[in-house]
Amino acid sequence: MPKAQGSLDGKVALITGASSGIGAAAARVFVREGARVVLFARREARLKELTAELSASGADAVYCAGDVQDSADVERAVAHAVQTYGRLDVAFNNAGTGGELAPLHLLDDAAYDLVMDTNVRGVWNCLRHEIRAMTAAPEGGGAIVNTSSVAGLVAPSVPAPYIAAKHAVIGLTKAAAVEYAADGIRVNAIAPGLTRSEMVEDWFARVPGQEDRSKASAPQNRVAAPEEVAEAAAWLCSDRSSFVTGATLPVDGGRTTW
Ligand SMILES: NC(=O)c1ccc[n+]([C@@H]2O[C@H](COP(=O)([O-])OP(=O)(O)OC[C@H]3O[C@@H](n4cnc5c(N)ncnc54)[C@H](OP(=O)(O)O)[C@@H]3O)[C@@H](O)[C@H]2O)c1
Numbered sequence: 388m389p390k391a392q393g394s395l396d397g398k399v400a401l402i403t404g405a406s407s408g409i410g411a412a413a414a415r416v417f418v419r420e421g422a423r424v425v426l427f428a429r430r431e432a433r434l435k436e437l438t439a440e441l442s443a444s445g446a447d448a449v450y451c452a453g454d455v456q457d458s459a460d461v462e463r464a465v466a467h468a469v470q471t472y473g474r475l476d477v478a479f480n481n482a483g484t485g486g487e488l489a490p491l492h493l494l495d496d497a498a499y500d501l502v503m504d505t506n507v508r509g510v511w512n513c514l515r516h517e518i519r520a521m522t523a524a525p526e527g528g529g530a531i532v533n534t535s536s537v538a539g540l541v542a543p544s545v546p547a548p549y550i551a552a553k554h555a556v557i558g559l560t561k562a563a564a565v566e567y568a569a570d571g572i573r574v575n576a577i578a579p580g581l582t583r584s585e586m587v588e589d590w591f592a593r594v595p596g597q598e599d600r601s602k603a604s605a606p607q608n609r610v611a612a613p614e615e616v617a618e619a620a621a622w623l624c625s626d627r628s629s630f631v632t633g634a635t636l637p638v639d640g641g642r643t644t645w
Contacts, residue, residue, distance in 0.1 A: 393421030408584030580639025
């Protein structure tokens with residue numbers, strides 16, 4: 388029997404926030420689907436370890452350490468993909484931070500700036516450099532997925548700057564989808580609900596009772612595994628979603644349904 392074709396066979400993929408949680412799960416899922424990956428985040432030791440794990444399984448994987456807030460770091464990561472594999476086909480712009488847990492009127496400018504610079508400027512930096520590389524390639528085209536959140540669709544009990552930032556990610560996604568449709572570049576967002584990751588474990592540890600409250604806020608009443616979210620990103624990055632662009636896909640156990 389011929390080997391089943393992966394949905395991302397041969398694609399070159401940049402994944403940000405790949406050192407833990409959803410991004411690390413995406414690295415494994417994308418590679419399983421046949422992608423060649425470039426992993427990006429600040430914690431180099433984590434990236435090195437994951438790259439070694441993926442390479443040992445026979446995958447093509449490299450990493451580039453950097454900060455999404457810094458345009459030059461993102462430019463370097465995109466250049467690394469092009470230099471290593473010859474082009475950039477897909478990108479999963481997933482790096483993000485939850486920020487400080489406090490009511491709006493008690494947060495200072497630094498708390499606001501960190502969340503906006505990571506979650507919005509970070510996606511902005513990624514989009515600009517990725518789209519430049521995609522439009523410069525002779526074959527053109529591409530697919531980009533940005534990580535928003537259910538907090539990009541409604542206002543759950545998380546800090547206000549995070550809600551503002553994740554709404555902005557959806558705005559950037561729509562704008563880029565419209566501007567680059569004619570270039571064959573699709574741009575979509577995912578809006579994950581409660582997902583097991585460092586960010587969420589930290590939240591549960593700091594706020595007593597939060598885990599049960601958060602679970603009960605969605606019909607499925609559970610925390611997703613990061614792989615469940617990564618599968619949705621992989622599908623949106625693949626040609627199997629060829630008529631989907633400018634969309635935001637909730638991956639939330641029904642959180643935004645009721
Ligand atoms: N878990 C959930 O319930 C949930 C729900 C909705 C949306 N999300 C979103 O999902 C995305 C992934 O988060 P996660 O849940 O997987 O949490 P996580 O385990 O804390 O992962 C966050 C990732 O982002 C990276 N990152 C943070 N700031 C960065 C920066 N300035 N530059 C580069 N990388 C940076 C982190 O790596 P380094 O620290 O190594 O840089 C890490 O790899 C985020 O955008 C988050 O807002 C999560």
